[in-house]
Amino acid sequence: MKWDWSAVSEFMPYFWDGLLVTLQILVLGSLISFVLGLVWALLMRVPSRWVTWPVGGVTEFIRNTPLLVQLFFLFYVLPEWGVTFSALTTGVVAIGLHYSTYTMQVYRAGIEAVPVGQWEAATALNLPLRRTWTAVILPQAVRRVVPALGNYVISMLKDTPLLMAITVLEMLGEARLFSQQHFQFTEPLTVIGLAFIVISYLASLALRALERRLVH
Amino acid sequence: MTSGLWDLVLKGVWVTIQLLVLSGLLATAVAFVVGIxxxxxxxxxxxxxxxxxxxxxxxxxxxxxxxxxxxLPPAFGWQLVPLWAGTLALGLTYGAYGAEIVRGALAAVDPAQREGGIALSFTPAQRMRLILLPQAVPEMIPPFSNLLVELLKGTALVSIMGMGDLAFSGNLVRLALQESAEIYTYILIIYFVIAFLLTRIMRGLEKKLKAGVGKKPVPEPDLELKRAETTGVGGGGA
Known part of the structure; x- marks a missing residue:
């Protein structure tokens, strides 16, 4: 095995560019998935089959099909319908949408974990439905689910390289480009592999600290 | 779509299923070895x-x-056939997720069972084989079922390396027809059907295995489709 440090140092500027894009995808994708997931979870509580069945079916479908094919779908089909986004935007929307079908499960569990007494108290105090949700249920539910949401952020980090397939130059995209130009595959790919391990390890440590703070 | 293009898609389905079965077997082996x-x-x-x-x-x-x-090829001087390279990468990665499931299920077996094994002077290997695993394996099936769906979704990644799986055949058909909406809808539906069948099979398996140790399967609403947990600095939940 031949290891060339000069290739590593040559790759580093591209690595930082890629890392920036990866983090951008991660932050925006997480925001979309947190918001959309909550919307799905709330829609699933509407007491009408006309709402819960379509929402349940669509999210089930998105959850059980590969993100990669969904990316291709959005990337190639939307322009045919006359909607054009940049590759990065498409990717962020796709990854946010995909993960929102996971976060909705997290929110659902969080909402169900709020004790029944809280609902009864809200009823007893004659709170309107809106206030019941915003002032009583959601603050308690969301607090419970923060660690689980964090887990999905780490999962999402590891799915960001898929955006390479629709020409986004995130870490893996940069590494591939560099490799093809310099015919050196070992160094860039190993560097980003290690970067992923380091980032997700640090993120899981941070998450643990957060979890401890929230619990106590 | 013409029948020739459908043949292409069917070939893709076959490659995806092969890859799924092979990497699923490797992942299971890795999960049990590492988890134990x-x-x-x-x-x-x-x-x-x-x-x-x-x-x-x-x-x-x-x-x-x-x-x-x-x-791997330049580093070790040998090149893998794409199918085996894909199997290796997916099997090793998803095996690591599976290992946490195995560990969690083993830890969830009532400690009295282990102590009973010690009291009856079973060797550690006998304890694992005759006492712990038969009780832990049925508990692993629901999380394994979720992981299997994740693995199915993971197999689509090999198309980026040019392996002719289902996602790749979708790209070929798109290039041939210049018509993306139709083919990608079909491809997504095929993936969804495979995932649905997998969860049905795993549920049947769970029922059978749990009946073997006198337990009932988890009722449907509790069976939450979760993505494999990813934190777990030195442990974490299962």
Whole structure:
């Protein structure tokens, strides 16, 4: 095995560019998935089959099909319908949408974990439905689910390289480009592999600290 | 779509299923070996298993696939057939997730069962084979079922390396027809059907295995489709 440090140092500027894009995808994708997931979870509580069945079916479908094919779908089909986004935007929307079908499960569990007494108290105090949700249920539910949401952020980090397939130059995209130009595959790919391990390890440590703070 | 293009899609389905079965078998083997090693009495063995899990869960499956395709051949002087390279990358990665499931299920067996085994002077291997595993395996099936669906979704990644799986055949048909909406809808539906069948099969298996130890399967609403947990610095939940 031949290891060339000069290739590593040559790759580093591209690595930082890629890392920036990866983090951008991660932050925006997480925001979309947190918001959309909550919307799905709330829609699933509407007491009408006309709402819960379509929402349940669509999210089930998105959850059980590969993100990669969904990316291709959005990337190639939307322009045919006359909607054009940049590759990065498409990717962020796709990854946010995909993960929102996971976060909705997290929110659902969080909402169900709020004790029944809280609902009864809200009823007893004659709170309107809106206030019941915003002032009583959601603050308690969301607090419970923060660690689980964090887990999905780490999962999402590891799915960001898929955006390479629709020409986004995130870490893996940069590494591939560099490799093809310099015919050196070992160094860039190993560097980003290690970067992923380091980032997700640090993120899981941070998450643990957060979890401890929230619990106590 | 003409029948020739459908043949292409069917070939893709076949490659995807092959890859799914092979990497599923490898992942199961890895999951049991590493997961059981996590409960070994020697600290060093536990540490190695933990390191394996952290490394393979920490990195992205796609980066792993790139690594196996591009870094292994020059580094070790041999090249894998694409199907085996894909199997290796996916099996090792998803095996690491599976190992945490195995560890969690083993830890969830009532401690009195283990103590009973010790009291009856079973060897550690006998305890694992005759007492712990028969009770832990049925509990692993629901999380394994979720992981299997994740693995199915993961197989689509090999199309980036040019392997002719279902997602790749979708791209070929798109290039041939210049018509993306139709073909990608079909491809997504095929993936969904495969995932649905997998969860049905796993549910049947769970029922059968749980009946063997006198338990009832988890009722449907509790069966939450979760993505494999990803934190777990040296442990975490199962």
């Amino acid at each position: 090693a996590r409960t070994h009495r020697l600290k060093f063995v536990r540490f190695l298993a933990g390191l394996y899990i952290e490394v393979f869960r920490g990195t992205s499956a796609l980066v792993m696939i790139f690594w196996v395709f591009f870094v």
